[in-house]
Amino acid sequence: MGATDGPTVIKLGLEDAIAGLALSTEAHWNQTKEDWRVFLHDGVVFGIRDGARLVATAALLPYSGDNAWISMVLVTGTHRRRGLATRLVDACLATARQNGLTSWLDATPDGATVYGPLGFTPTLQLRRLKLVSPPRETSGSPAVASLDALRARDLRATGFDRTALLTAFAQRSGSRIVAADGSIALVRDGRTARHIGPLFADNAVEALALVHAIAQSETRPLLIDAVASQATFLEGLTASGWTIERPFQRMRCGPDTTAGEDMPFAVAGPEFG
Ligand SMILES: CC(C)(COP(=O)(O)OP(=O)(O)OC[C@H]1O[C@@H](n2cnc3c(N)ncnc32)[C@H](O)[C@@H]1OP(=O)(O)O)[C@@H](O)C(=O)NCCC(=O)NCCS
Numbered sequence: 044m045g046a047t048d049g050p051t052v053i054k055l056g057l058e059d060a061i062a063g064l065a066l067s068t069e070a071h072w073n074q075t076k077e078d079w080r081v082f083l084h085d086g087v088v089f090g091i092r093d094g095a096r097l098v099a100t101a102a103l104l105p106y107s108g109d110n111a112w113i114s115m116v117l118v119t120g121t122h123r124r125r126g127l128a129t130r131l132v133d134a135c136l137a138t139a140r141q142n143g144l145t146s147w148l149d150a151t152p153d154g155a156t157v158y159g160p161l162g163f164t165p166t167l168q169l170r171r172l173k174l175v176s177p178p179r180e181t182s183g184s185p186a187v188a189s190l191d192a193l194r195a196r197d198l199r200a201t202g203f204d205r206t207a208l209l210t211a212f213a214q215r216s217g218s219r220i221v222a223a224d225g226s227i228a229l230v231r232d233g234r235t236a237r238h239i240g241p242l243f244a245d246n247a248v249e250a251l252a253l254v255h256a257i258a259q260s261e262t263r264p265l266l267i268d269a270v271a272s273q274a275t276f277l278e279g280l281t282a283s284g285w286t287i288e289r290p291f292q293r294m295r296c297g298p299d300t301t302a303g304e305d306m307p308f309a310v311a312g313p314e315f316g
Pocket residue numbers: 070116117118119122123124125126127128129130149150151153154155156157
């Protein structure tokens with residue numbers, strides 16, 4: 044299927060959140076309806092329908108400094124290998140180019156095969172880890188920290204001003220921002236597991252201590268998307284019961300635009316960077 048034939052690409056609206064959630068749930072992803080509302084409200088989500096049914100999506104979320112995050116690239120099982128993902132990511136890239144934005148994404152292995160031919164090149168690697176049963180200990184919760192502190196650390200590390208996104212996360216019921224020594228992290232609800240990230244720390248010892256403190260104060264399964272080059276952090280997680288679920292490859296299309304000073308220990312999630 045060429046880029047000029049095939050089914051029509053449409054822009055989705057807030058009313059499509061449930062249909063989008065059905066696609067991410069089919070892929071066993073952790074997003075909630077609230078996550079879909081972020082993309083549909085603050086970004087642009089392209090979709091393809093087969094009749095009335097939404098069968099494929101891709102989202103572009105603008106960030107500060109001429110950057111945008113592409114995510115939620117999903118095609119229902121019955122409609123794969125027909126060029127739908129390519130078509131939708133192309134629509135995202137066209138929008139990004141019109142607005143002078145560099146596009147970033149965190150690719151699953153299947154996704155990376157789609158993005159390479161579209162001009163994306165690899166940058167850093169991530170590892171998604173899961174802790175199925177957090178240890179039930181009563182050593183208390185880590186200290187609550189402020190949204191301002193998290194925003195400042197996030198800006199320093201990523202180079203993106205993500206005030207709107209972090210504020211939306213923090214305002215959700217079930218979210219908490221916690222800190223200890225030189226570390227800080229956000230914990231939020233997901234569909235099947237609670238998610239830790241972003242997480243910033245001065246060193247791996249501090250980062251691990253905060254993750255352990257969070258785990259001891261949680262009861263549901265936990266996910267974290269760790270930066271693979273933080274080797275000591277990854278080793279510490281796997282040594283304490285976390286298992287690596289899958290890799291993600293960060294990719295960029297367009298000139299390098301970020302001026303992040305610190306490497307995070309864990310990102311906000313592959314769908315948000
Ligand atoms: C990854 C995904 C979005 C691809 O959607 P798609 O519509 O099937 O992709 P396309 O048809 O545009 O594929 C374009 C090319 O990418 C490559 N490709 C896509 N899926 C592939 C796979 N599973 N294995 C190997 N190559 C693949 C092929 O080269 C393909 O061209 P071809 O079919 O002519 O050989 C889809 O499999 C999916 O929804 N997977 C689950 C969710 C996911 O991982 N999303 C990506 C997040 S980053």
